Amino acid sequence: MLNQNSSSQGQFWVLLSKKLSNEASSEELQELQSILLSNPDLHHKAEMLTEMWQQESIHNNSAGSEAAYMRHVMKHKNEFFVEENPIENKSNDLVFEKEPGFFQSFFSKKRLTIFSFFAFLILTTGVIYLFTQKKVANLPAEQAISSIVTKNGNRTKIVLPDGSQVWLNAGSNLDYNNSVFNKDLREVTLNGEAYFDVTKNAEKPFIIHTKKMDVKVIGTSFNVRSYSYENTAEASLIRGSIEVTLKDRKDQVITLKPNEKISIATDESKQPISKPGKTTAAKNDVKPIPQIIVKELKPNPTNNIIAEIAWTQNKLYFEDENLENIAPMLERWFGKKVEITNVSLKNLRYYGNFENETMEEVLSYLKLSKPFNFKIEADSVLIY
Numbered sequence: 001m002l003n004q005n006s007s008s009q010g011q012f013w014v015l016l017s018k019k020l021s022n023e024a025s026s027e028e029l030q031e032l033q034s035i036l037l038s039n040p041d042l043h044h045k046a047e048m049l050t051e052m053w054q055q056e057s058i059h060n061n062s063a064g065s066e067a068a069y070m071r072h073v074m075k076h077k078n079e080f081f082v083e084e085n086p087i088e089n090k091s092n093d094l095v096f097e098k099e100p101g102f103f104q105s106f107f108s109k110k111r112l113t114i115f116s117f118f119a120f121l122i123l124t125t126g127v128i129y130l131f132t133q134k135k136v137a138n139l140p141a142e143q144a145i146s147s148i149v150t151k152n153g154n155r156t157k158i159v160l161p162d163g164s165q166v167w168l169n170a171g172s173n174l175d176y177n178n179s180v181f182n183k184d185l186r187e188v189t190l191n192g193e194a195y196f197d198v199t200k201n202a203e204k205p206f207i208i209h210t211k212k213m214d215v216k217v218i219g220t221s222f223n224v225r226s227y228s229y230e231n232t233a234e235a236s237l238i239r240g241s242i243e244v245t246l247k248d249r250k251d252q253v254i255t256l257k258p259n260e261k262i263s264i265a266t267d268e269s270k271q272p273i274s275k276p277g278k279t280t281a282a283k284n285d286v287k288p289i290p291q292i293i294v295k296e297l298k299p300n301p302t303n304n305i306i307a308e309i310a311w312t313q314n315k316l317y318f319e320d321e322n323l324e325n326i327a328p329m330l331e332r333w334f335g336k337k338v339e340i341t342n343v344s345l346k347n348l349r350y351y352g353n354f355e356n357e358t359m360e361e362v363l364s365y366l367k368l369s370k371p372f373n374f375k376i377e378a379d380s381v382l383i384y
Helices: 002-020 026-038 042-057 063-075 077-081 091-098 102-108 114-138 307-313 323-334 359-369
Strands: 145-150 156-159 165-168 172-177 186-197 206-209 213-217 221-226 232-239 242-246 249-256 260-272 286-296 316-322 337-340 349-354 374-376 380-383
Touching: 002 026, 002 042, 026 042, 145 156, 145 165, 165 172, 186 307, 213 221, 213 232, 221 307, 232 242, 232 307, 249 260, 249 286, 307 316, 316 323, 323 337, 323 349, 323 359, 323 380, 349 359, 359 374, 359 380
Parallel strands: 186 206, 337 380
Antiparallel strands: 145 172, 156 165, 165 186, 172 186, 186 221, 206 213, 213 242, 221 232, 232 260, 242 249, 260 286, 316 349, 374 380
């Protein structure tokens, strides 16, 4: 199995170099596509190399241009092998400062053919890979944690080491252990909202840990929303199958089917925790009762938008939502703190579908149906 994988990776480099040099036959292009389908982890490497090769092709043949290109290669070295490596790798300085004349003499000769160039590139990235992997392996587990953070007003897309794609909504963070992810297990911790398109691997289920629930999946597309400051957590399944386990009910597993959504809310009502020797519960011996609702995901019949994943289409969208819940959505979308000083406004309900509008345009539109006043400052918004 190991030799087969090594052989595929070796053929990948050869076929990719032929493709970039426009020397690949239709059969070779088909073989390259087959290798990429069988090895999802090679997709990002192919994209990065293609992007860098295209950038390199616009430069002239001078030694300075070639050296600048190699610095670009070295800058992105970790992205070939470790997608989100938080470790600071200082091999850049070693490569270029140890032997200052090497690259000048190397590139002052006649331009390398594409195959000799890729041979050099493979050797360089291979050494970097071994060096990086050794550093990661020797680090304590807590230092190998990769953390991807999106601030309010921003959204981002990342590719995990197993090829799974994640779209991270504003005000969210995703953590995973870089030293073991996709080796022993595939587990991430989410605080916020993310849309996952998970690479299928029956032997290594993908698990998302959140404050209220854990979501287990083999390969599928779904949305998870679990902000630490909200009382409700949600998982919305688009295709495939997921298993949801509540944090305080480990024995209860809920399986979702495509186009289903689970909401877990904490009710204000309390229930006593029974303890031996006590006839009545003490005042502090109470816990929230989770309310679990599973329902069908339905697109709006007017615009065909599914509210739960509208943000992945760059839409600020809400249906019959009260202003109190809209406020944090505006905070995450525009990156400004929103405060409602008039309590009576919090329960006003609105519909909204926005894409490129400013904060002022959104609020001006909302106040047309149910009036309120607002004031926009540099970093905050006051609704009164």
